[in-house]
């Protein structure tokens with residue numbers, strides 16, 4: 001088992017997930033999670049906004065199998081939307097359908113999402129449906145399509161490791177899309193496995209959507225991709241209101257500030273809440289060097 005597979009297996013461990021919620025932010029998670037409650041999260045956002053960086057807020061949590069828990073997550077996201085509206089911070093919402101009941105019942109999940117999207121639409125706040133693993137991909141697109149019949153403040157994510165990503169990006173090009181490499185472990189029947197193949201597809205998808213799509217969030221920490229896209233954007237005169245760069249809170253902070261300073265639209269993905277464990281383990285799987293964050297946190301105490 002590779003180190004990557006090891007951390008992904010840990011991220012999916014229900015027992016550890018449940019136990020982690022009982023203990024604040026541990027194991028270095030505080031450096032990549034912006035607090036455990038709305039007040040702490042808004043404070044972090046104000047700080048990022050002061051550098052010209054907008055934010056997308058993720059109320060941590062996923063793979064919920066209990067209706068009461070999904071309803072609590074919905075209420076928390078509604079409270080986040082109210083807080084964004086009241087404080088006037090520059091931020092929108094990212095959410096995971098599995099936190100809102102996708103694994104329990106499609107219609108129940110739809111109703112939860114509808115409430116969230118409606119409130120956000122009233123305040124002119126954008127809502128992004130994060131994409132999870134392959135089994136949840138098509139139902140998430142279905143939810144997006146159904147809700148977009150009445151609301152245009154929604155968009156989603158295209159994961160470049162999937163073979164079907166090219167078809168999906170063509171189909172959903174009129175949506176605001178975040179394009180990523182992909183964070184979950186997927187079988188070779190549905191997804192590219194090597195870094196070379198994923199990177200090649202990633203660049204192709206970004207270029208396609210920048211030229212043909214509504215709005216592109218270039219979500220990566222990969223400086224090679226970022227440098228390539230900067231040149232592509234300049235060569236094709238892509239207007240600023242058509243794209244932004246995105247990175248996760250706590251990662252490559254200097255580069256985040258630098259891109260904003262250079263005048264690019266920049267958005268930081270800001271996770272907060274008690275349910276930090278799965279998110280944190282996936283970050284370790286992507287880049288075992290992130291363990292450095294853990295070590296620093298432990299020794300700084």
Ligand code: FAD
Nearest residue numbers: 130131157180181182183219220221222246247248251269
């Ligand atoms: P990688 O391929 O991990 O790294 C490429 C190179 O970049 C590395 O070799 C290294 O040289 C450099 N590098 C990377 N990170 C660092 C660092 N921290 N410090 C220094 N150098 C570094 N995935 C999903 O499946 N669904 C989602 O909805 C989703 N949303 C996301 C939202 C945002 C804003 C971001 C940034 C990512 C999201 N992801 C999502 C995760 C994504 O799919 C990748 O797993 C993750 O971003 C790692 O890939 P990468 O493109 O950053 O670069």
